Amino acid sequence: MELLSQLWSLLGLITLLQNILPSQFLSLLHSLYESLQDFFTPYSYYDIPEFNAYCSLDLNQLYRHATLYLNSLHNSAACRHLSLSRSKSSTTISFTVAPNHSVHDTFNAQRISWTHHVDTVQDSLDEKRSFSLRIPKRHRHSLLPLYLDHVTSTAAEFERTSRERRLFTNNGNGSSYDSSWVSVPFRHPSTFDTLALETELKKQIMDDLTEFAAGREFYGSVGRAWKRGYLLYGPPGSGKSSLIAAMANFLCYDVYDLELTKVSDNSELRSLLIQTTNRSVIVIEDIDCSVDLTADRSSKATARGDHEEEVGRVTLSGLLNFTDGLWSCCGEERIVVFTTNYREKIDPALVRCGRMDVHVSLGMCGPAAFRTLVRNYLEIESHALFDVVDNCIRSGGGLTPAQIGEILLKNHQDVDVAMREVVAALQARVLAGGGGEEGADYEEMVMRSPESVLGVGSPENWDSSPGKHVGKRRKEGQTPGKKVNFLVRLRSLTKSESGRRGI
Template identity: 50%
Template sequence: MTFSTLAMDLDYKKELMDDLDRFLKRRKFYKRMGKAWKRGYLLYGPPGTGKSSLIAAMANYLKFDIYDLELTRLTSNSDLRSLLLSTTNRSILVIEDIDCSVDLELQDRQKADGNPQRDNELTLSGLLNFIDGLWSISEDARIIVFTTNHKDRLDPALLRPGRMDMHIHMSYCTPCGFKQLASNYLGLCNHGLFGEIEALIKEVDVTPAEVAEELLKRDNADMALEGLKIFLKGKKMEANARREEVDGQEEDRKVKRG
């Protein structure tokens, strides 16, 4: 995956690429400030919106290695330290689904409430301190990327600048994203069905992964787009039915209260 083939809003894509370029040019700045040459990104949004694809595009753009850290496999802060020491410079450390990987927030809360904390427990403070401390002695650029489907569940200590410097909302598919997917999968830049499909995409919540799956179902481009159109119309009907059901339940509650 590259930025040129990534199904992402063009403005967001340019903003991120500019941020990465600026980060790489600031080696002397970070050294002068006495700060670790690192940058943190939070990718948040519903499943299937392209978070993993964006990480791959970032790595290809920067020519960085990727390390995928599975917190659920760690049992202690010492395990975490060993893994972080094994990573190379000019790398991206990825921690996916940070909100559900381990119950770090609960462990820290227990510690704050006076519950004794064993040294071998993995904690949120341990995660953040190790990253800050170990990477502060690095002489080259490092990036850490967190992903989550639920940004509201994250501890504020993680969200602040210095930890997650840039927050990137991975949204449902947009007309721009659809056009990129149509180019990637069908080799099309325009088609008679584009206008109708783009209008439907504006009305329903559909992920880039769902759109890509529909485009993959048929070898013929016309049939693939027709199938996508039918799929989007079905999602629109389902959304309208759910909305009518909710409105009906609300009316029933009003009647009962009356």
């Protein structure tokens, strides 16, 4: 009781002094107290407000980076009190530090603390938010810049991988003041793990994408726009759209599906390009069928009587400027993808070096791609008929991944029936003479740069490329007798396997 009485007496004395002493003197005492406290404390404190100035609408980017960075440290060891949220159209949960709570971090063996302050503005419903950063005082000069760089880079990577990605398409309303793009959440499940593609080709594409994503400084040093062009060609069902989705999921990019038939002229095409964001995949599918761009330009010039190019529509020169002109430099970290079923129908100017940097040939399903499909649909790693399928593929029994996937999907509840159906379809294709005009054999599925294509012939002479000669020589070398002998041997092998398995 005596201690409590003394405490009340001290509080009364302090209140009396506050009423008697001048305010200037009290401010001086308060400053002296803070100076002594700052002298003896081992920490330095830095405030990071939400906005750059009071009552400003200019968001402090460092505050946003801190929010993203702390969101990536949502484990219980870092903070014991978190606020959880999820937007209506998102499947991911966001973690933020609860108001007036702290989260701890370690950087360069030093303990660092963040405190999230939320104060209510007097006579208002608004809230004033800020972060308070506490770091060891004796290391503040060397530690602070390095740590803030670490926070910014980590926040950028976290935002790239965790944000909701979108699939955009142009709405044909380029003359309005609103955006010419409409979007939905991009949730395509295709990944390189599930993609039916030969192993070496898959690895080449992934390595190329990884090198591109890390190439900011390299592209700047050589004076090139930070973009990369891909030409995907092959028969329908060879996996072009699935590959695009896998590329977007691998890089965590948005996808812009550009429908050229909805674009009125070159000006609208440039406007659409300006409205695309960085870190995106811009796709023009079936480029040979979209608009009349790829016909021979000399015949066009003759038909027009060497007049100026047509107005009121998208022209070849407009699309060239879109992919490789000055307007293509209005953003960075973009992938431009053209797809086609018939590569020879594309104007060579669209796919020369510097526009379509990588050409990817997609055709019939190969052995490794087939095993990926079987693992996806049937959930098995091996089967007695795998060798039979491999022999069929190597003997010209070409089916696209879509065709094989359809067979496996129809029979996915019975593994043996599904495998026998695939073998029967491949045997029928061998007997009919292989893949025919539907696409290249699996040996021809390659990723190559335009330089390698130009090394064996210009784009105008694509039909004489070595890959096609090889395929023709093999097909011409096959005789009906050899096909029949192969089928007889294949069927006997299939029957023996079926008998041994009790099918």
